[in-house]
Amino acid sequence: MEINFRSTCPISSALDIVGDKWSLLILRDIMFSGKKTFGEFASSPEGIATNILSDRLGNLEKSGIITKGKLPNNKKANIYSLTEKGITFLPILVEVILWSNKNLYAHISENTKNLAITIMKDKKSFIELMTDKLKNEIPNSPIN
Amino acid sequence: MEINFRSTCPISSALDIVGDKWSLLILRDIMFSGKKTFGEFASSPEGIATNILSDRLGNLEKSGIITKGKLPNNKKANIYSLTEKGITFLPILVEVILWSNKNLYAHISENTKNLAITIMKDKKSFIELMTDKLKNEIPNSPIN
DNA sequence: CAAATTACTTTTAAAACGCAAGCAATAAGT
DNA sequence: ACTTATTGCTTGCGTTTTAAAAGTAATTTG
Numbered sequence: 001m002e003i004n005f006r007s008t009c010p011i012s013s014a015l016d017i018v019g020d021k022w023s024l025l026i027l028r029d030i031m032f033s034g035k036k037t038f039g040e041f042a043s044s045p046e047g048i049a050t051n052i053l054s055d056r057l058g059n060l061e062k063s064g065i066i067t068k069g070k071l072p073n074n075k076k077a078n079i080y081s082l083t084e085k086g087i088t089f090l091p092i093l094v095e096v097i098l099w100s101n102k103n104l105y106a107h108i109s110e111n112t113k114n115l116a117i118t119i120m121k122d123k124k125s126f127i128e129l130m131t132d133k134l135k136n137e138i139p140n141s142p143i144n
Numbered sequence: 145m146e147i148n149f150r151s152t153c154p155i156s157s158a159l160d161i162v163g164d165k166w167s168l169l170i171l172r173d174i175m176f177s178g179k180k181t182f183g184e185f186a187s188s189p190e191g192i193a194t195n196i197l198s199d200r201l202g203n204l205e206k207s208g209i210i211t212k213g214k215l216p217n218n219k220k221a222n223i224y225s226l227t228e229k230g231i232t233f234l235p236i237l238v239e240v241i242l243w244s245n246k247n248l249y250a251h252i253s254e255n256t257k258n259l260a261i262t263i264m265k266d267k268k269s270f271i272e273l274m275t276d277k278l279k280n281e282i283p284n285s286p287i288n
Numbered sequence: 289c290a291a292a293t294t295a296c297t298t299t300t301a302a303a304a305c306g307c308a309a310g311c312a313a314t315a316a317g318t
Numbered sequence: 319a320c321t322t323a324t325t326g327c328t329t330g331c332g333t334t335t336t337a338a339a340a341g342t343a344a345t346t347t348g
Contacts, residue, residue: 100154
């Protein structure tokens with residue numbers, strides 16, 4: 001992983017891993033939009049450059065936050081999935097959504113306002129339900 | 145404020161405001177270490193350069209997250225305080241601390257592990273109590 | 289005036305960018 | 319079956335933007 005942590009502070013250290021302008025948006029895309037492929041991430045409205053996307057996917061994989069795999073029928077496209085560790089970012093993203101809903105209300109889109117309403121109704125349940133859903137999407141995970 | 149938001153996504157937009165490697169550390173210093181002055185922020189172990197610190201304090205002030213003031217007895221040092229808006233970052237920072245406590249346990253310092261334990265005991269109360277405490281530190285706030 | 293604090297400027301380094309080439313796996317056309 | 323696209327990335331290059339480090343300036347306080 002070889003990250004050069006600036007200190008032993010948990011906040012500083014988390015920022016050393018995902019504290020750039022793009023990594024959390026990739027996690028957002030996987031969690032909230034079900035995106036999985038390079039092309040899907042690249043098509044998000046923020047417009048990440050493809051070389052940066054490639055780099056960040058590599059970093060997130062190295063950090064154990066996502067895994068790269070293939071679908072058996074498609075040897076072309078890589079599919080990226082959250083690991084258990086990756087799923088644990090959900091509560092952070094939820095709080096960020098609530099923060100923006102409160103402090104940037106006029107700026108954010110209508111559907112994200114609705115998402116915020118859903119979250120506020122029962123935050124704990126939302127996170128639990130969504131966590132379970134995401135866990136079921138881990139490749140080879142629910143060995144039925 | 146003149147921030148160039150990349151999109152109307154709440155996560156992306158929050159990152160456009162505090163999504164750099166330093167802004168949240170300044171908020172951390174105010175919230176969890178009671179730091180107030182330029183020199184105190186500069187002395188944090190991550191070693192922010194003074195020009196970057198100056199810039200970030202300016203940004204946070206422009207964004208309405210902190211305010212700059214003076215103490216009556218000391219005309220030299222500026223003191224920076226959280227606004228109500230700034231205090232609303234607490235739940236995000238709390239989740240980040242919990243994330244690192246779970247995923248970077250071997251790396252983080254002992255006292256932050258203890259903080260995480262305190263938070264986990266009763267997260268909601270911790271945030272409420274701390275929010276009240278921070279609100280009382282807003283300059284000219286509790287007009288008694 | 290000396291020491292401390294804060295702000296600003298210059299120089300240097302890193303990160304991000306757009307663009308395009310490369311490559312492998314499919315799919316389509318003939 | 320044999321090109322010829324097309325898709326899905328990855329990588330590299332030259333440029334621009336941003337961040338950092340260090341130094342300088344300005345201000346205040348004792």
